[in-house]
Amino acid sequence: MDEWVEGWRIPLGTWVEGFVFWLQDMFPPFFNFLASVLTGIYEAMADLFTWPPVLVMIAIFGVLGLLARGWKFGIGGAVGLFGIQLLDQWESSMQTLALVLGSVLIATVLAIPIGIVAARSQVFSNLIRPVLDFMQTMPPLVYLLPGIFFFGIGEVPGMLATIVFAMPPGIRLTELGIRQVDQEVVEAGHAFGSPPGKILRQIQLPLARPTIMAGINQVIMLALSMVVLAGFVGAPGLGQEVLSALSRIEIGLGAEAGLSVVILAIYLDRVTASLGTRSGLGLSRLVKMR
Amino acid sequence: MAAIRAEGLYKVFGRRPDDVVRQLSEGASTEDVVAKGATPAVIDVSLDVQPGEIFVVMGLSGSGKSTLIRMLNGLLLPTAGHVHVGGKDVAELDPKSLRQLRSEQMSMVFQHFALLPHRNVLENAGYALKVRGVDKEARNKKAQEALEMVGLSGWGDRLPSQLSGGMKQRVGLARALAAETGIMLMDEAFSALDPLIRREMQDQLIDLQQRLNKTVVFITHDLNEAMRLGDRIAVMRAGRIVQTGTPAEILREPADDYVAEFVKDVDRTRVLTAAAVMEPASVGHDEYPAVTPDTLLADIFALADQRPLPLAVVDGENRVLGIVNERNLLHAMVSSDAVQGRNKEARHG
Numbered sequence: 001m002d003e004w005v006e007g008w009r010i011p012l013g014t015w016v017e018g019f020v021f022w023l024q025d026m027f028p029p030f031f032n033f034l035a036s037v038l039t040g041i042y043e044a045m046a047d048l049f050t051w052p053p054v055l056v057m058i059a060i061f062g063v064l065g066l067l068a069r070g071w072k073f074g075i076g077g078a079v080g081l082f083g084i085q086l087l088d089q090w091e092s093s094m095q096t097l098a099l100v101l102g103s104v105l106i107a108t109v110l111a112i113p114i115g116i117v118a119a120r121s122q123v124f125s126n127l128i129r130p131v132l133d134f135m136q137t138m139p140p141l142v143y144l145l146p147g148i149f150f151f152g153i154g155e156v157p158g159m160l161a162t163i164v165f166a167m168p169p170g171i172r173l174t175e176l177g178i179r180q181v182d183q184e185v186v187e188a189g190h191a192f193g194s195p196p197g198k199i200l201r202q203i204q205l206p207l208a209r210p211t212i213m214a215g216i217n218q219v220i221m222l223a224l225s226m227v228v229l230a231g232f233v234g235a236p237g238l239g240q241e242v243l244s245a246l247s248r249i250e251i252g253l254g255a256e257a258g259l260s261v262v263i264l265a266i267y268l269d270r271v272t273a274s275l276g277t278r279s280g281l282g283l284s285r286l287v288k289m290r
Numbered sequence: 291m292a293a294i295r296a297e298g299l300y301k302v303f304g305r306r307p308d309d310v311v312r313q314l315s316e317g318a319s320t321e322d323v324v325a326k327g328a329t330p331a332v333i334d335v336s337l338d339v340q341p342g343e344i345f346v347v348m349g350l351s352g353s354g355k356s357t358l359i360r361m362l363n364g365l366l367l368p369t370a371g372h373v374h375v376g377g378k379d380v381a382e383l384d385p386k387s388l389r390q391l392r393s394e395q396m397s398m399v400f401q402h403f404a405l406l407p408h409r410n411v412l413e414n415a416g417y418a419l420k421v422r423g424v425d426k427e428a429r430n431k432k433a434q435e436a437l438e439m440v441g442l443s444g445w446g447d448r449l450p451s452q453l454s455g456g457m458k459q460r461v462g463l464a465r466a467l468a469a470e471t472g473i474m475l476m477d478e479a480f481s482a483l484d485p486l487i488r489r490e491m492q493d494q495l496i497d498l499q500q501r502l503n504k505t506v507v508f509i510t511h512d513l514n515e516a517m518r519l520g521d522r523i524a525v526m527r528a529g530r531i532v533q534t535g536t537p538a539e540i541l542r543e544p545a546d547d548y549v550a551e552f553v554k555d556v557d558r559t560r561v562l563t564a565a566a567v568m569e570p571a572s573v574g575h576d577e578y579p580a581v582t583p584d585t586l587l588a589d590i591f592a593l594a595d596q597r598p599l600p601l602a603v604v605d606g607e608n609r610v611l612g613i614v615n616e617r618n619l620l621h622a623m624v625s626s627d628a629v630q631g632r633n634k635e636a637r638h639g
């Protein structure tokens with residue numbers, strides 16, 4: 001009996017391989033375009049973050065922290081980031097920051113419209129739910145493989161994996177935020193004759209803003225958690241440092257790079273968490289959706 | 291011509307609504323179709339709302355009032371039947387014309403105010419005008435005027451969260467007034483307010499209505515409110531209108547037990563006296579038929595043929611204490627403060 005069942009085998013692996021080869025044959029311009037967009041965004045950001053003198057950058061981060069949460073956090077943030085410099089991880093950290101923010105930028109630009117459509121269409125919402133589960137639970141190493149295959153090693157497959165892995169909460173919380181908006185207020189928009197697009201921009205998005213911001217905060221945190229994996233496929237930054245610490249069993253370097261990730265994560269988390277509320281002195285108002 | 295005319299309106303939620311409408315119109319009972327899983331929220335409702343009147347729809351919660359009022363401005367489409375506003379069939383308008391109708395002819399006031407929490411009071415009051423594309427200056431001027439009408443001048447730069455419930459609803463009212471539409475739809479607009487504030491808002495609406503003469507469809511579950519505000523009242527029960535009439539007609543001749551139950555409460559005519567319901571007036575003691583302060587309303591009604599209204603309420607020394615007119619009497623039939631007035635008087639006497 002067992003032998004008989006063993007004869008059953010779905011050749012899923014072969015199919016996927018065939019599909020990937022086919023994709024590569026059919027759409028080379030598309031993949032080239034994708035690669036150059038991702039590389040372009042990464043390099044622009046990495047240049048931006050590494051170009052100014054370290055202390056200037058730290059001061060800028062400090063001021064952003066101050067605007068977002070107040071002077072205590074501003075100073076604390078600057079001190080923490082200065083710690084990264086003392087650990088000699090500044091350049092890698094800025095590369096990681098570029099990788100993370102570049103991926104988050106793309107993930108957000110995709111997630112918000114998808115979330116909006118999901119909030120408006122129950123059918124679409126039901127359709128994407130399993131896709132989102134898939135994106136979040138499929139071990140990222142698995143889709144890093146075809147990524148390397150298409151794009152070679154470097155920042156591109158790393159960013160792609162980060163985008164796929166980090167995007168779902170952005171979509172989910174955008175959808176949730178819009179669905180949670182007081183229906184009577186939305187109805188008031190309709191009752192006074194406002195067209196749906198304006199209701200979205202003038203009522204639903206502003207009222208969903210805290211939830212959407214919480215989603216973006218989640219996206220950033222998930223993106224940071226992919227840093228080391230991205231290093232595995234050759235993306236520059238702290239992931240590379242961790243990787244070389246691993247391969248050479250350099251406990252010290254591993255600790256330094258790891259601690260730098262933690263500092264970056266805490267800084268980004270606190271700053272973006274404040275964007276959803278009005279606690280900050282001004283940054284939340286600067287980015288307020290209109 | 292009626293400002294709003296509804297003919298044979300049905301709204302059925304749930305599966306196969308058209309079949310349910312057919313069954314209902316062929317005589318199936320509501321229970322039958324509910325048992326099959328449908329929710330008939332509005333059943334065969336026809337009504338005419340005349341220009342310049344306050345038309346009240348009253349019924350218990352769940353009787354279909356909100357569904358009905360939302361079909362009037364096309365927020366919900368009828369499963370069957372027609373709504374005509376200014377001669378146009380609302381269901382046949384394309385989305386753009388429908389939006390135009392709402393923005394130019396019908397404004398709405400909501401039970402829970404439905405203000406934009408991220409906009410200040412002035413911006414909220416001017417919202418309808420913004421939707422219509424009125425430029426900022428003209429918009430703010432109109433919004434300011436509307437805020438003055440509801441007694442909120444000087445509050446323009448506050449956020450809704452800084453206002454009390456009554457004030458929020460004044461903003462809701464100002465938003466509808468600033469739109470300068472001929473028709474105002476008010477869905478339980480005062481139901482979320484404390485009784486005292488509610489009275490104030492009712493008085494304010496009556497006052498505004500005397501100046502502005504709008505066509506108002508006012509929804510409430512409160513008979514006192516319906517009687518105070520309504521030129522005519524339609525009583526709804528389980529999706530159907532069971533009676534339409536003036537407050538007096540409804541008080542005197544409730545169409546069925548359901549309406550009678552609303553009206554019943556107490557036999558106020560045997561409780562209230564002329565002194566309790568009169569209003570102050572300076573008239574001579576022989577200008578109107580005279581009654582003593584302790585005359586029961588029942589006696590006033592019984593002798594109405596020989597003593598047409600209004601009546602002068604005159605004390606033992608021929609001093610006129612006040613007059614009683616038809617409005618006082620009708621109001622007294624439903625208002626609890628008249629009863630308190632009587633008790634006070636009894637203690638003094």
Ligand SMILES: Nc1ncnc2c1ncn2[C@@H]1O[C@H](COP(=O)(O)OP(=O)(O)O)[C@@H](O)[C@H]1O
Nearest residue numbers: 303304329331350351352353354355356357358
């Ligand atoms: N969108 C809807 N879907 C299903 N049932 C509804 C919907 N809206 C209202 N109903 C039902 O229709 C009936 C009438 O509701 P409603 O018009 O809100 O009554 P009222 O305003 O008089 O309290 C209720 O039984 C309610 O549950």
Ligand SMILES: [Mg+2]
Nearest residue numbers: 355356357478
């Ligand atoms: Mg209701």
